[in-house]
Amino acid sequence: METLHTVTEQHAHATAHGHDGGHHHTETFISKYIFSLDHKTIGKQFLITGMVWAVIGGLFSVLFRIQLGWPDETFPFLERMFGAWYTDGKLNPEAYYSLITMHGTIMVFFVLTASLSGTFANVLIPLQLGARDMASPLMNALSYWFFVISGIIMFSSLFLPTGAASAGWTIYPPLSALPQTSPGSGDGMTLWLISMVLFVVSTLLGGLNYVSTILNMRTKGMSLFKMPLTVWALFFTAIIGILSFPVLVSGVVLLIFDRTLGTSFYLSHIVIGGVPQPYAGGSPILFQHLFWFLGHPEVYIVILPAMGMVSEILAVHARKPIFGYKAMIFSILGITILGFIVWAHHMFMAGINPFLGSVFTFFTLLIAIPSAVKVFNWITTIWKGNLHITAPFLFAVGFVSMFISGGLTGIWLGNSTIDIQLHDTYFVVAHFHIVMGIAAFFGMFAGIYHWFPRMFGRMMNTNLAYIHFAITFIGSYLIFWPMHFQGLAGVPRRYYTNNNFEIFAVFNGMNKVISIAAIIVFLAQLLFLVNFFWSIFKGKKSSQNPWNANTLEWTSPVEGIHGNWHGDIPEVHRWAYDYSRPGNESDFIPQNFPLTEKEKTEADH
Amino acid sequence: MAEVLEIKEHHTVHQLPTADNGEGGEKSPMNISYGKTMMWYFLLSDAFTFSAFLIAYACLRLGHKWWPNPNDVFNAMPFMGHHKIPMGFVSIMTFILIMSSVFVVRAVQEGHRMNKKGVMYWMFWGILGGAAFLGCQAWEWQHLLAEGMRPFYNVFYEGKDGLTTLWNVHEQGKPLFSPGPVAFGALFFGITGFHGFHVFTGVCLNIWGFFATANGTFEKRGHYEMIEKLGLYWHFVDLVWVFVFLAFYLM
Numbered sequence: 001m002e003t004l005h006t007v008t009e010q011h012a013h014a015t016a017h018g019h020d021g022g023h024h025h026t027e028t029f030i031s032k033y034i035f036s037l038d039h040k041t042i043g044k045q046f047l048i049t050g051m052v053w054a055v056i057g058g059l060f061s062v063l064f065r066i067q068l069g070w071p072d073e074t075f076p077f078l079e080r081m082f083g084a085w086y087t088d089g090k091l092n093p094e095a096y097y098s099l100i101t102m103h104g105t106i107m108v109f110f111v112l113t114a115s116l117s118g119t120f121a122n123v124l125i126p127l128q129l130g131a132r133d134m135a136s137p138l139m140n141a142l143s144y145w146f147f148v149i150s151g152i153i154m155f156s157s158l159f160l161p162t163g164a165a166s167a168g169w170t171i172y173p174p175l176s177a178l179p180q181t182s183p184g185s186g187d188g189m190t191l192w193l194i195s196m197v198l199f200v201v202s203t204l205l206g207g208l209n210y211v212s213t214i215l216n217m218r219t220k221g222m223s224l225f226k227m228p229l230t231v232w233a234l235f236f237t238a239i240i241g242i243l244s245f246p247v248l249v250s251g252v253v254l255l256i257f258d259r260t261l262g263t264s265f266y267l268s269h270i271v272i273g274g275v276p277q278p279y280a281g282g283s284p285i286l287f288q289h290l291f292w293f294l295g296h297p298e299v300y301i302v303i304l305p306a307m308g309m310v311s312e313i314l315a316v317h318a319r320k321p322i323f324g325y326k327a328m329i330f331s332i333l334g335i336t337i338l339g340f341i342v343w344a345h346h347m348f349m350a351g352i353n354p355f356l357g358s359v360f361t362f363f364t365l366l367i368a369i370p371s372a373v374k375v376f377n378w379i380t381t382i383w384k385g386n387l388h389i390t391a392p393f394l395f396a397v398g399f400v401s402m403f404i405s406g407g408l409t410g411i412w413l414g415n416s417t418i419d420i421q422l423h424d425t426y427f428v429v430a431h432f433h434i435v436m437g438i439a440a441f442f443g444m445f446a447g448i449y450h451w452f453p454r455m456f457g458r459m460m461n462t463n464l465a466y467i468h469f470a471i472t473f474i475g476s477y478l479i480f481w482p483m484h485f486q487g488l489a490g491v492p493r494r495y496y497t498n499n500n501f502e503i504f505a506v507f508n509g510m511n512k513v514i515s516i517a518a519i520i521v522f523l524a525q526l527l528f529l530v531n532f533f534w535s536i537f538k539g540k541k542s543s544q545n546p547w548n549a550n551t552l553e554w555t556s557p558v559e560g561i562h563g564n565w566h567g568d569i570p571e572v573h574r575w576a577y578d579y580s581r582p583g584n585e586s587d588f589i590p591q592n593f594p595l596t597e598k599e600k601t602e603a604d605h
Numbered sequence: 606m607a608e609v610l611e612i613k614e615h616h617t618v619h620q621l622p623t624a625d626n627g628e629g630g631e632k633s634p635m636n637i638s639y640g641k642t643m644m645w646y647f648l649l650s651d652a653f654t655f656s657a658f659l660i661a662y663a664c665l666r667l668g669h670k671w672w673p674n675p676n677d678v679f680n681a682m683p684f685m686g687h688h689k690i691p692m693g694f695v696s697i698m699t700f701i702l703i704m705s706s707v708f709v710v711r712a713v714q715e716g717h718r719m720n721k722k723g724v725m726y727w728m729f730w731g732i733l734g735g736a737a738f739l740g741c742q743a744w745e746w747q748h749l750l751a752e753g754m755r756p757f758y759n760v761f762y763e764g765k766d767g768l769t770t771l772w773n774v775h776e777q778g779k780p781l782f783s784p785g786p787v788a789f790g791a792l793f794f795g796i797t798g799f800h801g802f803h804v805f806t807g808v809c810l811n812i813w814g815f816f817a818t819a820n821g822t823f824e825k826r827g828h829y830e831m832i833e834k835l836g837l838y839w840h841f842v843d844l845v846w847v848f849v850f851l852a853f854y855l856m
Contacts, residue, residue: 135639136643204650207646208643208646208647208650209643211642212640212642212643212646213639215633215634215639215642216633216639216642217639218631219631220631221631223631224634239646242646242649243649243650243653245650246650246651246653246654246657247653249654250654250661251657253795253799257756257795261756261757261791262756263756263757263787263791264757264787264791265661265665265788265791276781278757278781278782278783279787280782280786280787281665281668281786281787281788282665282788283665283668286661286664286665289660289664290657290661293657
């Protein structure tokens with residue numbers, strides 16, 4: 001067996017540190033699996049909670065796709081399953097709006113923010129940096145439990161007689177501010193806002209922990225520029241979260257005041273049922289600015305961890321060093337900075353000054369540069385590589401494909417003039433689902449398949465994974481590619497039905513195809529879940545380093561112990577991407593292997 | 606398994622004061638402990654929260670043709686009856702808060718000298734300053750509320766020649782639409798309230814720091830870094846007040 005870890009000394013270090021101190025020697029089920037302070041367990045908790053949310057969010061999309069595909073049919077069996085959301089076998093319009101709102105909220109925040117960052121930052125940061133645990137394990141656990149509470153509140157809003165929030169995941173006022181405007185703007189909206197404030201607390205606790213762990217807890221030799229790209233990506237993700245989520249809190253707090261105290265931050269000139277309301281001087285555009293100051297960086301919070309993992313996975317499975325390591329880091333930095341100054345491209349049609357629109361167009365198009373740097377680096381990394389076509393590799397390549405397809409339409413939408421035509425159409429839906437939804441899911445799947453052996457000590461079934469990939473990859477394009485054409489033709493997004501528009505009848509067949517593809521893709525994810533849970537218990541036992549990767553997490557014991565390493569923490573001597581080095585007998589050199597004499601002389605010159 | 610358990614027993618890192626994490630690890634870029642790193646990043650985050658509020662303030666205020674003159678709104682003083690002293694009371698409040706920050710600076714300094722008594726002495730004055738500030742704020746709020754000011758209703762309207770005039774709700778009644786810009790009261794109560802909430806949190810944390818000092822917690826730990834972290838937060842809250850003061854009272 002290749003024991004690549006140098007940590008065989010069986011003595012415990014007197015100054016051992018960095019893992020949870022609150023534990024007793026005898027662990028109960030509850031302290032080990034429920035209220036755990038161990039970063040690996042918390043990572044798994046984030047993952048499995050996220051999976052539950054992904055199934056709920058995906059199921060919602062299936063429900064409203066059924067409505068969009070077959071707007072004239074009735075589905076009595078769905079009425080039996082979902083009761084009040086249906087009348088005479090048809091989805092109620094209010095329920096439809098709740099479903100799209102909750103689908104967006106769940107997928108963007110609960111799955112692709114909390115669960116994606118939460119899982120991989122927790123599992124990978126301490127393991128890849130050589131730390132015994134997070135800087136503050138208690139805050140880490142609190143971050144998870146705030147996420148759970150926030151989720152429970154959001155989930156409970158589904159059972160309200162007035163329905164869950166229904167103003168869209170962007171909750172624009174006045175629709176979200178005045179309970180009279182729609183049933184979902186009543187208690188459902190209140191619970192949405194409370195849930196989201198708690199969610200931000202969770203994100204902040206997690207993010208502060210990730211940043212300080214990365215800056216302060218690295219093992220000897222792990223200088224910043226020796227860190228794997230996953231950690232770099234998670235670092236910038238955490239910073240984006242720390243700086244942008246508070247602005248959402250400000251926006252949400254003012255919205256709560258408008259709803260409860262009767263203030264007019266976002267309201268003006270409102271007449272309901274012929275009665276003028278005493279709101280004056282507020283601006284709904286102000287909310288859009290505050291919301292999108294979070295909302296836009298949010299898409300980078302979603303995509304950066306996936307980018308980091310894909311960089312790592314492509315290098316490992318192509319057996320080649322990552323192409324342009326520093327270019328990758330600086331392009332992430334570039335995306336992070338630019339990501340904060342492009343938010344108003346979501347508001348081109350909201351009545352902002354056209355001059356402002358052109359400024360935001362300029363910055364938006366600039367983002368194409370670092371994005372393209374990353375794409376070219378991924379392609380050049382696998383170029384002429386010794387490709388191992390594994391499940392993580394396939395999903396990583398799928399990520400790159402999705403990112404390119406969705407990124408190109410971003411250049412269209414970033415132009416304020418073209419956006420006049422495309423705003424609020426299915427073109428936008430297709431764009432952001434491909435570039436940040438599906439792409440981020442592909443990154444997440446790649447990460448799960450790649451690090452599953454480190455998380456659970458077993459391998460996932462490869463054949464099931466191939467089937468999962470094939471259906472998901474083809475199916476995702478089948479769902480979203482046709483939407484570009486619908487959008488170009490002007491089909492508006494969010495509408496309950498397009499039956500009233502004679503001109504859109506040509507898309508009836510296309511809508512059915514999209515909906516059928518959506519159902520099949522959803523079922524394929526259940527296949528993934530079966531593979532995941534089956535493999536936890538029955539999967540093939542993993543070897544110490546199943547992918548022959550260089551990073552430190554593969555030197556930590558397979559069974560996963562508190563403190564991560566027996567004895568001393570491995571020391572780092574080289575970067576993470578020494579794959580297929582000429583003259584070296586194996587095609588990888590782990591980070592904890594000392595430099596050879598030859599390398600030392602090379603480094604001196 | 607035995608060695609793992611042993612690691613737990615010796616676990617001490619959460620109390621380590623410096624960036625050196627004990628196992629020969631890399632130093633943090635600024636060579637500060639993880640706790641301070643966290644506090645700085647938290648303050649950055651909180652700075653964005655307040656910036657968002659103040660930008661919202663600027664947006665709404667610039668959207669109005671007329672805005673009440675702070676000299677005619679904030680001119681009351683306790684025990685002075687109807688004497689009008691523009692900015693008088695808020696100047697006292699601001700002075701108290703800044704002095705409280707100075708006291709906490711002294712506490713941190715005594716902490717570096719490992720002088721437990723000194724830390725307690727200056728923390729006490731810092732806490733007292735914070736509490737006094739909150740008291741002043743409470744008085745100011747109740748005074749404005751008594752004048753008929755509400756988050757959803759503004760009684761300071763544009764009178765003759767654009768002069769700020771008080772609409773006496775007790776005598777003149779209460780029309781459906783508020784006489785002055787509604788956003789004025791909403792922003793004032795919202796933002797000073799949010800700042801006051803921060804001061805309140807800071808006072809609570811400082812009280813905890815005072816008792817932890819008295820218990821000898823930090824003395825046993827060998828350093829008073831916690832007081833320093835509390836100080837960072839306290840100065841931040843003070844700094845935010847400077848901007849809030851500028852926005853609401855001076856402009």
